[in-house]
Amino acid sequence: AQSVTQLGSHVSVSEGALVLLRCNYSSSVPPYLFWYVQYPNQGLQLLLKYTTGATLVKGINGFEAEFKKSETSFHLTKPSAHMSDAAEYFCAVSKGGTGFQKLVFGTGTRLLVSP
């Protein structure tokens, strides 16, 4: 079975500071990994995903994440936070491969950005 753990339900940064949101996964098979963002009163939007190949993946809005198999991690980073980045971020995992796969979400991390 797959699972993800997001460390820290809330992360606070200043505008312009580095953003680091942590995600560790558990999977018995090679995983596919995802980060989603949810703005207030909206649905979840895909930020980026890792399936195979390059372990450093770039997403929208300047975010990127690195798949580290040895650490079972997929942390999300952004060099410089903007006020507009304030939202809730969800890490998710599924089994790799083609065909239908269920996505399992973490509990989310709320990013707060102060001026």
Added chain:
Amino acid sequence: DAGVIQSPRHEVTEMGQEVTLRCKPISGHNSLFWYRQTMMRGLELLIYFNNNVPIDDSGMPEDRFSAKMPNASFSTLKIQPSEPRDSAVYFCASNGGFRGYTFGSGTRLTVV
């Protein structure tokens, strides 16, 4: 591409009433998922369909909850009778392969 369309966006109902939430997935997507989001429990997967067939409904909290997918372009989630603890945001998502899910904007349900 209009995305995943959910209706209504907001629903307020009295305890004991039947509630029906609707979802239109993205055309060509063959998997559909219903999630519930609350402050206390986060995102919970209620049920999912593949090619209109329910695959796993183990997340459905009680027999008061039921979901159908009569065709590839429509799904419903029904709660009968509704209770205040059912108040949550209900999301529908569809997936057409391995590009990640596309979520609808959700239905905010309030049961008073």
